[in-house]
Amino acid sequence: MRALCLIFALFCLSTANARADDAAALREAYLQPLPGLDDAGRERFFRGRSLFRQSWVIAPADDKAAGLGPLYNRLACISCHQKNGRGRAPDGPDERMLSMLVRLSVPGRAADGGPKPHPAYGGQLNEEGVPGVPGEGRAALSWIELPAVTLAGGEKVAQRRPQVEFVDLAYGDLHGSLHSLRVGQPVYGLGLLEAVPAATLLRLAREAKPDGVRGRVNRVRDVATGRDVVGRFGFKANMPNLRQQIAGAFVGDLGITSPLFPSENCTAAQAACRVAPSAAHPELPAADLDAIEFYLAHVAPPPQRDADAPQVRDGAALFERIGCTACHRPELRTGPAPRFPLTAGRHIAPYTDLLLHDLGPGLADGRPDYRAGPRQWRTPPLWGIGLVPRINEHSQYLHDGRARNLQEAVVWHDGEAAAARRRYVELAPEARRALLAFLESL
């Protein structure tokens, strides 16, 4: 692209800012670049965005975007991260997982300390296969309604939990395996989270906290260096950095190899998979991985809305008072970021500590992941969470989409969050509404 209209370059940011208050424009709120990208940066951002939206093609093909499979879940990154937002779980067993997947493993640890992949199926269930390679099977999801929880004032909160049945399995049964359901996670603000120094996370983990809240860092393998480092991305903080998170999703979800993961996602038991053609070695070249990394590093988190509304202010105060901010930290500071300078030295409000916490038996998946135990989950960032219904057209929360609204999500908290959850349940209805209004403003 040759851009000769440079005289107008500054209007980009002013236009984007002017849109922030426009209700319709909020549907694009997960797609905006961080302010301050120059022309070259914008070009890189858009190039990465194209790749993130790209539908990938089965090899052989006369197409640069070839390399899908041999085993895969969906065709594009945005399949599970629509509009850069949150995926959803199926409503029932007849509905396919359009933006959700199932992680698989067997008891024990892999050589790198991570989950031990299933010997026949690998690390996740890939429902689709290229011609000649059987897809691994289907995960049929059912919901089991649980007794409602009664809040102060008599309001009832429904609860449900998922139950998975594996059908049409192509490589033998899955008895004895561990599995964990995962909806697609939002992908904005990741560059800023990556720029939070590891030392900050270690300090947060060491800090004394109230209510029995602890918090620990995960230690995971950085495949580029071979070293074990602090984990910060993924539901269990099992990824050390954005680049590995992207490359891991490419090979795991799309079956596309990259410089970080140069081997196709075939197990020893998947003979057809192992001999299926690859489009290239690797299929996602370093330059394309760079572009997607640059894009995701520069997608801005949406700004909070209505922060000065009295109800929202009250809700923010309650959020802190009942103990939510012990984990959902309202402020972090990013450190140096030589590769992505726009993310450096910023005060951010992600409402996470990026640490692992025991959330109790109800949410436990029973599947350890590096140092993350079966009941532990990384505190998910809450920025942007209030826009999920508007942007993603659903209101499912938590790692498997079991919560059908924010209140259900709050009530599912347990373990280290038990005290905060108890205080929420005991809040007067008006106070609960204020707290929820605050969450919806994020």
Place this chain on the structure above:
Amino acid sequence: MNDNPDFSALRRRLLLALGALPAAGRAAPAAPSRQPVVVLTSYNDEVFSRFEAAFEKAWPQYRLQLVWRMPHDALPTLRQPRQSGIDVYWSASPRNFASLAAEGAWQALAIDRDGLPGHVGRARLADAEGYYAATEMAGYGFIVNPAELARLGLAVPQDWSELAAPAWSGRIALPDPGRVGFAPVMVDIVLQAYGWERGWAVWSAIAGNAGSVMEAGSTFVTDEVASGRCPLGLSIDFFSAAAIANGAPLRFAYPAHSGINPAHIAICRDAPNPDGARAFADFVLSAAGQRLITHRDIRKLPVRPAVYRELPADYFDPFRAAERGVFDYDGDATRDRLGLVAALFAQTLTREHGELAGLWRRVHRAEAAGRDVGAVRRQLEAPPLSAAEAADPALLAPFRDRREAATAPAANALEAQWQQASRARRGDIARRLDRMGA
């Protein structure tokens, strides 16, 4: 028909690949078995995933299986033995549907067309033989940034020829027809509307006014305009309409001479699951399916007029616009030349674009100063080939099956010649302007 052992093996491999048949040693499925319907398409996930969810809910006995190919890559896929096991082809590539129809690739669509017109303007919405049908439409025009236009004192143009004026110099985002899939039809709309000679003259001037030549998708044109870097872009409507529906402060304007690029659906001659294929085609054309494409993240134009009555008043209705003659472009009439005109445009107007833009600026300056540079202008405006030359079947042949960014070795030598001739012509024009001191 399906007792051919080669086919049976191929079909079984495909079904296995799609997880639809039990393999040896599998656990007995607890959920009811679903028959695959294999759809070859170039729709992005935003479109297809909505159809997956809605179709499988309406037809729980079927499971859609998506094979994604760009149009240029879809042709060889459908020319493989047994058409690679594909049931349905669904894509916005009229040339592919026509080419494959001529090869006998389709079976009769045979679905209820009640409520589905055969035309919009002069654009056919189904082929005469009943093999394929349009499922949605996209129109061509101008995406504009009203705030920027106001700042510059420019009005939204009513037609393409207005963009040839010097006031638009450096202010147009132009998609490269050699690389951007929707752009060849856009070039042809102008050529058909104004005729070959005047059409190329208008395109030369518009290209000369381009501030940005976009080499990839229309979202880039929309971004370029939204950013204010160029206040107007040439585009197909749905990218822009989706952005506008989601709050972008932009407007899409259809010129007096627009055109329709329809997406079609067809059932493969060798479709392994013709009933499922027909159910899917029927669903796409149903009111429910047509409503899906009006979602604000998609914003295509339905082919079922009744659906427009349920849409907001500002949703563009091409059937009403066609009554004003906006869609008199006849895509069937000049379909065979799309590859050729795209290649000509790319080689003569967008390659080395800076030189062309510089020459046009010099001509504009000279004319503003009252200089007579008519001869130079005519040289700049002259078509790269005569209409008769461009209609030569031997010349059309190497470009007929060519799609954006695809390689076509037989055409490369011709393109090199055009590029060289264009370069020589620009050099000659520059020397003439030098001699005139312009």
